[in-house]
Amino acid sequence: MPSLYATAFEGLMYALLALALRRAWRNGRAPAVLRLLVGVLYGVLLEAATIAQLDAYHYGRFWVMVTPEVPLAIGVGWGVIVDGVRAYTRNLNLAPWQRAVLNGLLALNIDLAMDAIAIRLGFWDWGQGFDFQFFGVPWANFWAWFWVVAGFTLALETLDGPGWRGWLAPWAALALGVLVVLGTNALLVFGLHPLGVANEAVALVLGLALLGAVRSRFWERRQPARDPWPGQVAAAFHGYFLLAGVLSGAALRPPWLLVVGVLMALLAHGLYGRRTRGAGFSTP
Numbered sequence: 001m002p003s004l005y006a007t008a009f010e011g012l013m014y015a016l017l018a019l020a021l022r023r024a025w026r027n028g029r030a031p032a033v034l035r036l037l038v039g040v041l042y043g044v045l046l047e048a049a050t051i052a053q054l055d056a057y058h059y060g061r062f063w064v065m066v067t068p069e070v071p072l073a074i075g076v077g078w079g080v081i082v083d084g085v086r087a088y089t090r091n092l093n094l095a096p097w098q099r100a101v102l103n104g105l106l107a108l109n110i111d112l113a114m115d116a117i118a119i120r121l122g123f124w125d126w127g128q129g130f131d132f133q134f135f136g137v138p139w140a141n142f143w144a145w146f147w148v149v150a151g152f153t154l155a156l157e158t159l160d161g162p163g164w165r166g167w168l169a170p171w172a173a174l175a176l177g178v179l180v181v182l183g184t185n186a187l188l189v190f191g192l193h194p195l196g197v198a199n200e201a202v203a204l205v206l207g208l209a210l211l212g213a214v215r216s217r218f219w220e221r222r223q224p225a226r227d228p229w230p231g232q233v234a235a236a237f238h239g240y241f242l243l244a245g246v247l248s249g250a251a252l253r254p255p256w257l258l259v260v261g262v263l264m265a266l267l268a269h270g271l272y273g274r275r276t277r278g279a280g281f282s283t284p
Contacts, residue, residue: 031166038170043078084233096157104150113264120250151180231272238265
């Protein structure tokens with residue numbers, strides 16, 4: 001039987017999905033709903049494909065499993081995170097590739113606070129113990145998170161448009177996103193790891209992405225309108241894992257986990273909570 005914490009996490013994911021569906025329908029009707037649901041499907045497929053390709057981790061017990069290896073809540077989580085970060089970057093005056101890079105970094109803001117707590121709650125297991133690399137989480141995981149979100153959203157931003165493009169773009173982004181995930185996984189694990197430079201490659205890619213984001217000065221390129229949804233998504237993830245981490249004691253093993261979680265939550269609040277004039281926002 002799933003733990004109380006896993007049950008609460010599943011409930012939170014389904015609640016966020018319900019809110020995201022309502023928001024998508026109100027602001028973009030059927031095409032926006034399609035993008036969201038394809039994002040959830042993408043999350044399920046990328047998990048199944050990665051597990052089949054690498055067998056690097058496995059999930060614990062959840063109530064609803066799409067396959068014996070992949071919980072539905074994980075796919076929903078990916079879809080909601082992608083929806084949230086896109087809602088933020090769509091209101092930035094940046095090129096599509098710049099928005100995709102920023103999307104990947106914004107998703108990492110959540111994972112840096114989530115993954116190490118989640119393994120201590122039994123949500124998934126990397127099989128390396130809690131002292132391995134980043135509090136039990138392989139550095140390669142952050143490489144994967146960046147490419148999962150950046151690859152899918154770059155394809156979606158590039159291919160999306162009015163009319164038939166709005167209906168076909170999510171499916172094309174799904175296919176291209178999975179190919180990016182599998183390709184970057186293979187590059188890191190089968191190409192760079194044997195050469196002993198995998199961790200350096202992770203640091204280089206994420207460092208360049210962060211440098212590019214800073215140089216773009218994205219925090220000054222926001223349109224007058226501000227959508228509260230990105231901040232709500234981030235707050236839900238950060239709030240849940242901080243609360244669950246403290247109540248279970250997971251965030252105190254070691255206490256640095258709590259420090260990281262609080263810092264990531266404050267960073268998200270600083271990014272998404274900046275006040276601007278206007279009340280509207282772009283459609284998904």
